[in-house]
Amino acid sequence: MDLILMNETFQERCKESLYQLIEEKQIALHKNNLLESAAGINDKEGGENFLDQIQYLQDENEQAAATISYLKAYQKSHSDELAELNRLRSEVITLKSKNKFANESSEEEQLQNTIEDLQKRLTEISAEKLALEERVKLAEKLKSMVEEENEQLREDIQKIQSSMKTEMINKISSERAAKDEQDEDSGAVIFVQDESGNKQIKAATPKKLVERLTDYSSYDNQFLQAFMLTFRCFMTTGELLELIMNQYTKKVKEGTNNNQSPLYFRIVNTLKFWIDNYWDDFESDKELYEKLVNFIENFDDVSKHINEKVMPPEGLNINTKIKQICKANPPKIILPKDIPLKRSGGNTTGNELKTSTTSASSATNTGKTDLNDGKMNTGSSSGKETNTTFYNYTDEELSNEPNTSSTNASQNTGTTPSSGNILKTGDATAGSNVDPTPWKDTGPEDDTEPSVGISQPVARRLTFLDFDPVEIANQLTYIEFDLFKVIKKEEFLDLAWMKDNKEELAPNLCKIAQWSNHVVHWLVSEIVLQENFKLRVTVFERMLLFTQSLLKLNNFNGVKEVSAALQSSSIYRLKKTKKAMASKFLKLYDSILKLVSNELNFKTLRTKIHTADPPLIPFPGIYQGDLVFLDSWGKNILEGGLINFIKYQKMASYILEFNTYQRKGYNIKPLPEIQNYIKRYEPLSDDEAYKYSQKCEPKKI
Incomplete structure (x- = not known):
């Protein structure tokens, strides 16, 4: 293909060269004629010169003719090469068609072999599938048997757990009942039944109340909250901490309970509740705080369970959020730095708040009043007339009664x-x-005072109608x-x-x-x-x-x-x-x-x-009235020095409701x-x- 293209290109170039030579020859002849006519050759010397020139031009024409002959011969040789190239090209096409037929036959044979292999593989896969199905059926059967066994085991475990739990509860209840009966017989506790039929402490000694507070067998969150709120009415914070420390020393350290027992955790959680919710008790009493820190530092197992974040910076770090809640100060309402309002015998004149509108109360004294369309026109202290627009009432405003x-x-x-x-x-x-x-x-x-010599502007008093x-x-x-x-x-x-x-x-x-x-x-x-x-x-x-x-x-x-x-x-x-x-x-x-x-x-x-x-x-008066009435309901201390705790529980319920x-x-x-x-x-x-x-x-x- 490249030879063919080169031959065609060469032929085109040869033609262009021939055309150029012929054109140059014609131009030379035309120039010669023009020169002869222009030169007016009449003498021999001029003719000879002219002939020399013609001879020169003929030589050039001969050289051009030789070049043309060479180009024609070269063109002929390239034509032969092109014919040979076309012949080779037709042979190549013939060979390709033969090879293509052979390749197609080979591909068909390969495809047939592949199909046979796939059929064999499909047969093997079908066999494997049947084997797997059999194994799945067997596995499902085994799984069903295992599930039945597990279900039976779970039922047995639940029965055992239920039995153990019931036995433990009965044991704890019997111990608690025996302890309660013993305490009641000794006159240290008086019990009553609540609406649900459960026993509730009506009155007890402070020591028994603390024992109940740390008793894991009768945990009562309402009792905990009521006691921690009201214990200050019948005992000091130091006495409470001392009783809790005694409980820990006698029943955990010296007793049979270890530091993993429920009693131990109840004592620790009681301390945590006290610290988290009533930190002011420790913050306001340095001696109590030092006693608490000393107690925690001396007993490592306590410090492991009381988070360090509940302690203040002097010992351990107090929880920032708890500190913010417990140490929150009442809001400081800072009055503006204006001259305060003055009133004497109902006189409304004097240094008062400055405003751009006119008071409705001053309308009757300073100008004419027109209540039509809800507007009032009045005179101001500057002599200019201002408008005060009253609030227009609609039925929708009164719909939510x-x-x-x-x-x-x-x-x-x-x-x-x-x-x-x-x-x-x-x-x-x-x-x-x-x-x-x-x-x-x-x-x-x-404490700032107005500058001397500067008169303070007199402004009218704002009223309810201005807002x-x-x-x-x-x-x-x-x-x-x-x-x-x-x-x-x-x-x-x-x-x-x-x-x-x-x-x-x-x-x-x-x-x-x-x-x-x-x-x-x-x-x-x-x-x-x-x-x-x-x-x-x-x-x-x-x-x-x-x-x-x-x-x-x-x-x-x-x-x-x-x-x-x-x-x-x-x-x-x-x-x-x-x-x-x-x-x-x-x-x-x-x-x-x-x-x-x-x-x-x-x-x-x-x-x-x-x-x-x-x-x-x-309305705080509701809760204050309830507490006043409750204060007159029974004595705080009953016979035998018992604390009338059911009264304090009722008091705590009012206060905690208010707190929510x-x-x-x-x-x-x-x-x-x-x-x-x-x-x-x-x-x-x-x-x-x-x-x-x-x-x-x-x-x-």
Whole structure:
């Protein structure tokens, strides 16, 4: 193929060369003619020169002709080679066709051999398959036999285990019963039967209670939690640790029990529970802490099972999470650095909070009031007119009322108003009065003074109407949960909030009670300070919507605060104001009062609290009232020095229920403006509020 292509290429080149030579010859002849004519050859010398030139051109033509002849001869030789190449090509094609036929025959033969081999292999595989099927059947039969044997063995083992367990339980129960009978005969323990018919300790000596606490045969988590919460009422922490150490020394070290016995682990787990949940006992008592560390260090087998993370940095490392929970301090509510509000005899002038809107309460004194379309136009201190848009009520806002049946209007219920607008928490704070001053908490004080010569701007006082009631409810709930979550279980013990040193024994309970009284005075003041009748009705209605939002947030303490304000003598007598409200607000008002009614020991409110999903803030007065009643139920120490432990168990159940609601908080974004408005509000005193109430609705003579 390459020769053929080369030959064709050569022929083409030869043709081109011939064409070029012929063309050059013609051009040379034409030039010669032109030269003769142009030269005008007339003489011999000129003709000879011209002939010489012609001879030269002829020589060149001859050379070109020779070249052409050579090229033609070369072309002919290449044509012969091309013919020979074509012949060879046809022979190669013939040979290939013959070889292809031979190859196809060979492939067919190979394919036939392969098919025969596959058939033989298939026969062998079929035989192997039959053999495997037989083996599988045999294996299944063996498996069935093994399973039957295993099932029988399991049944036998279960019977043996059940028998051993029953025997062990009976043995432990008989030993426990004999021990209980012995203790009861000795007068160290008194038993009663609970609703399920099980024996329960009614009273016992402290030593027997600790023995029961570390007894592996009668583990009771409720007993453990109740004892560890209330033991401080009848014994010291040092005495408890000493009794536990004695239990370990006598029954584990000196007795027959080793450090792998259930009794040993019960003692260790009791210590762990105490450390994990009541670390304050050790943190506040250096001697007790050193005794605990010494006990653990002297007994290696104890330190192996008490995790090092439960100890403080002075010994071993305390668990960070436990430390944060146990050492949590009450929230420090830091007041703003503004000039505090001042009030004297109901005068609202002075250095007050600055705002861009106009107070609804100042409308009657500073400008004209137009309540059409829910807007009020009033004059401001700068002489400019500003607009305050009131909240527009819709039926949907009142659709989610408390789950209580509506009652008649409050004027017909016969409910007796409280003697003052002080929120009562159980019987503990009955008759107590808290001065209505702006809410303050321990924290850094503002010692800075305004610069001399710089006049402070006089701003109007913010009122309840300046904010959305839903947002006020959110911020009040945020504040109250911060106060609620830090109340410690120990503050409920032994009616600590009623003692002379209650601020030391129950600081957080006292703080939330003071806050509740501040909220009650604030709400009362907001209503009676509205001299305009329509605005006063509006505040009353907005306050009911505010209460409804508190209910949606499960802030039952806040609902109780609002009800205490509405039932105070200063508000209860405003019958015209209440009667002017829309019927849906009257219905909401009655349902709220029924929800927080103290009938049947707050039965309705208790049910609402128990059915609500956390987060929630219960009314602490319910639990304080239960504990006050329980305190009068039987003696703490019975005859023979027995601890009336069933009473303490009941006390612990109330406190632990209260504690469960502290574990889940709210996801509310704090708004400092609204929180400062509530905290910094300077309410009226009871006498001042009643005078303003009489001014709102004078007493008929």
